[in-house]
Amino acid sequence: MNLPFSQEQFFEVFAAYNLALWPAQIALNALAMAMLAVVLWAPRRAGRLVSWGLALLWTWQALAYHLAFFWSINPAAPFFAAVSLVAATAFAWQGGIRRALQFQPGLSVRSVAGLIQIVFALLIYPAIGAYIGHRYPASPTFGLPCPTTLFTFGLLLMAAPNLPRIVVLAPLAWALIGSTAALALGVNEDLGLVVVAALGVYMLLRRSAPTGDSPQLPQP
Template sequence: MNLPFTVDQFYGVFRAYNEAVWPAQWFLLALACVASLLVARPRRWTGIATSAILGILWLWLGLAYHLAFFAAINPLAHAFAAVSVIGGLVFLWQGVVRRRLDFRLSRSVRSTAGVALVVFALAVYPAWSIYAGHRYPDLPTFGLPCPTTIFTVGVLSFLVAPYPRSAVAVPVLWCLIGAQAAFLLGVRQDLGLLAAAAVGVTLLALPSTSVIQRHGAS
């Protein structure tokens, strides 16, 4: 498969993005930490707040990265931007407006997988990137597609059943798209997207079989 850009151009987009939006990366990381804490210590408004955070992250992906930067080297970025914005709007619609998304940490295999994905996205992914020789501003920081997608699927692993499958669809789609970078561009840390895809497909296939039930959780 031939890409319309080189590896240097790919990392050059990261550099341009990081330099232009600094220090927004810290704000996005803070949002991710807040969402993680809300899931670990749920409140009545955890679903609304966590959904709002996921919506912000995906709108950011579409507008502040794909459209504003990645489109300069890849025409498909316009489609990626549209899909990301749709994903963000779904989180806002289903979780904030309709209040159909709730999140809670439990002693289940699904929650364990979620914790692993969140830790990978926030800690292992940047550490692996640095080990691979990428330093800031060439570093794929949180808020860029792949670490954000892995984090999102991790958070979705804590969904309380029943939940709408539409909230899971876009992150799973991006897992399948983004994982290609691990092979075509040598971004080995993006292999984490394959694990996220496996978890996401499970969420799509079994939306009502969680050990946590919306009306029966402790």
């Protein structure tokens, strides 16, 4: 895979982003923890809150990372920003406005798998990166594309069945893009995106419904 930048330039962009936008990383992690908390403790009220939270995260990575920093080394960054904004729009419309993204009480096998993936995105992912030498600030922190994609699919696995396909498409696209780049750049912590991509295909084929056909759960 031929890339228009080197591994060194790639990690330099992470460092520039993290140093310039600190302490936004703390706020983004706090947002993620709040979203997980509402799913676990108030699932029937979580759909809209989580949807708007995901819309914010995907808008953030489009503007604050792809356009503000990644574009300096990769001319494809505006395309990646557009994919992220498509995801943000899908979450805002389908989940925030139409309420088509819902959560139910209890933990199924899929929900437990989603919870494990969220723990991986927030805790294990940065630990693996630090262990193999990708230390802050030259490391992908939460709010950047790959950990955000992992976190997003964790929440989607915890969601009620028949979520709209459109909310899966853009994160799946990034999982495929990120997993191939991980192999080329040696970002081994991103190899979890291969699993995410497989889960995305499964969700598209088995768990999701066409746009506009999603049933809505009653709100208390």
